[in-house]
Amino acid sequence: MEQPVLADHSGRLDGSRQGRPRLGKVLAPYLLSLPAGLWLLALFLVPLVVMLSLSLQSCNTATGACVMTWHWGEFGQELSLYHAQLVNSFYLAGAATLIDLVVSFPIAYWIAFHGGAKKNFFLLMLLVPFFVSFVIRTVVWEFILSDNGVILGGLKHAHLLPQNFHVLATGYAVVAGLAYNYLPFTALPLYVALERIDKRLLDAAYDLYATRREAFARIILPLTVPGLFAAFLLTFVPALGDYVNQQILGGTSNTMIGTVIQNAFLVNLDYAGGSALSAVLMAIALVGIFAYARLLGTRTIEEYL
Amino acid sequence: MSVTVTAPAGPEAPGQAAARRRPRRRWGRVLLPLYSWLIIVYLVLPIAVMVVYSFNRVTTGLPQVSFGWNGFTTKWYREWSNIPELTSSFWLSIRLGLASTLLATVVGTLLALALVRYRPPRFRGKALLEQVLFLNIAAPEIVLGASLLGLFVTINVARGFLTLVLAHVAFSIAYVAVTVRARMAGFDRSLEEAAQDLGAGPWVTFRKITLPLIMPGVLAGALMAFALSIDDFVTSNFVSGSSVPFPVWVYGATRVGIPPQVFVFGTAIFAVGILCAIASIFVGRKKA
Numbered sequence: 001m002e003q004p005v006l007a008d009h010s011g012r013l014d015g016s017r018q019g020r021p022r023l024g025k026v027l028a029p030y031l032l033s034l035p036a037g038l039w040l041l042a043l044f045l046v047p048l049v050v051m052l053s054l055s056l057q058s059c060n061t062a063t064g065a066c067v068m069t070w071h072w073g074e075f076g077q078e079l080s081l082y083h084a085q086l087v088n089s090f091y092l093a094g095a096a097t098l099i100d101l102v103v104s105f106p107i108a109y110w111i112a113f114h115g116g117a118k119k120n121f122f123l124l125m126l127l128v129p130f131f132v133s134f135v136i137r138t139v140v141w142e143f144i145l146s147d148n149g150v151i152l153g154g155l156k157h158a159h160l161l162p163q164n165f166h167v168l169a170t171g172y173a174v175v176a177g178l179a180y181n182y183l184p185f186t187a188l189p190l191y192v193a194l195e196r197i198d199k200r201l202l203d204a205a206y207d208l209y210a211t212r213r214e215a216f217a218r219i220i221l222p223l224t225v226p227g228l229f230a231a232f233l234l235t236f237v238p239a240l241g242d243y244v245n246q247q248i249l250g251g252t253s254n255t256m257i258g259t260v261i262q263n264a265f266l267v268n269l270d271y272a273g274g275s276a277l278s279a280v281l282m283a284i285a286l287v288g289i290f291a292y293a294r295l296l297g298t299r300t301i302e303e304y305l
Numbered sequence: 306m307s308v309t310v311t312a313p314a315g316p317e318a319p320g321q322a323a324a325r326r327r328p329r330r331r332w333g334r335v336l337l338p339l340y341s342w343l344i345i346v347y348l349v350l351p352i353a354v355m356v357v358y359s360f361n362r363v364t365t366g367l368p369q370v371s372f373g374w375n376g377f378t379t380k381w382y383r384e385w386s387n388i389p390e391l392t393s394s395f396w397l398s399i400r401l402g403l404a405s406t407l408l409a410t411v412v413g414t415l416l417a418l419a420l421v422r423y424r425p426p427r428f429r430g431k432a433l434l435e436q437v438l439f440l441n442i443a444a445p446e447i448v449l450g451a452s453l454l455g456l457f458v459t460i461n462v463a464r465g466f467l468t469l470v471l472a473h474v475a476f477s478i479a480y481v482a483v484t485v486r487a488r489m490a491g492f493d494r495s496l497e498e499a500a501q502d503l504g505a506g507p508w509v510t511f512r513k514i515t516l517p518l519i520m521p522g523v524l525a526g527a528l529m530a531f532a533l534s535i536d537d538f539v540t541s542n543f544v545s546g547s548s549v550p551f552p553v554w555v556y557g558a559t560r561v562g563i564p565p566q567v568f569v570f571g572t573a574i575f576a577v578g579i580l581c582a583i584a585s586i587f588v589g590r591k592k593a
Contacts, residue, residue: 133535134536153373285448
């Protein structure tokens, strides 16, 4: 995971030139990272602690005022109330992630191995959805999937579908929206992993009489595993907490855990309940995050962004 | 499963053998490109629908985009600013994007410099900092937004433009740092040492040597931060309070039906974004 520690070339040079390193030089790394460190401490780590603490408090839902009561029961209470939504989130986000992995592998493979001079163009095409606001993209899918819209309207007109057929307000619409919105998060890590494979390994395999299938199964696939894991993490975790797709495409059914958290915080002012559910979601995400960090190291995720 | 190795019939030149052994690429020739183009069409389709519907006539009296096609009009482009709340939310998003991009780019670039240049003996806590960055990038956004709202409620900070900027910088720093750091990978320290040998102080060295060299990376990081900020809905929805950024306004409007002007703004943002991306590809090519 860690790179072997090399001699600090520049540090030694400074030392030998000036005898003793100056205070400014010693403090430089800390001064440079101080603003970012403080910002992340105050507005990322502290809020997470506050969230945990809030989940143990009892809140007045009328005023939003909270007092610490070490009420551990909040977790059990929220989970028993909303476990269906949590399970539903797993199903919908899992289905969307699986679809994205299957759908984006061939195109990532094609761009990495056959993209040629147009690689940049194809990568831009993969990123193209990001140039339209996330909420607008989802609204447009509502248009596309609407009961009498471009697709269903045409099929109904041709009597290929029954008149009362609908996709909106079903789990399928939510999965379609999630799969579309998060596809680039899957395709890019896969592309990076495939692109990095040394093509000479394939030549070597063919020299040793491997068939295309064998070369794929024994060379390409194993070398893509880190990229697959990164793609899974970067797709599944955000999809799990998503509520925009569910709210716009899923109607009132198929509620996901994100919707419950959002309502707790913004509609019901139930900060304790919302915090408890957020903490549960974070704990679930942390399982994947820690597994990734242990197996592949924290730096590798940067290569896939 | 094992690769069966059959002995070649006779002595062969290695190059010839490889050429003959390599199975033909039927998949690579026809099916894969076709499939890939279909996926690209799929990715572009909603954007095309958005652009087309920004020209859609409205037949009902209500200012809402209808699902059906009613005929072509450029009315919504002429009346782009007719919905005051939408227009002000758009300008708020622009101001928010600029403010948070400026802050996140400065703070994130400094962090990237620290991470690229120093290793543990001189920079203790580096591994911890890297883990925090990783966690920040990988954590679900709804948790970040909800926990920030919890913090602001607990310490009693009124939600508005200030909390939006604080939150947007918080989720942009890690991306900026990672982007700048990646672009600094091939950075040649000897240029800085040369400047210092010639008597330049640390500030002059930074301004005349370091900054120009890392500028492409810093610009890429800034573009990233701006894109993240202007598109952000989840965090903004938690911490916006009474100042409503563009995505939050659009989300609110979905309940009553969105006005066609939303698609006009969406088309404009898309056009500017694509132009920036193409420009940056060309700039990068010229430099290389």
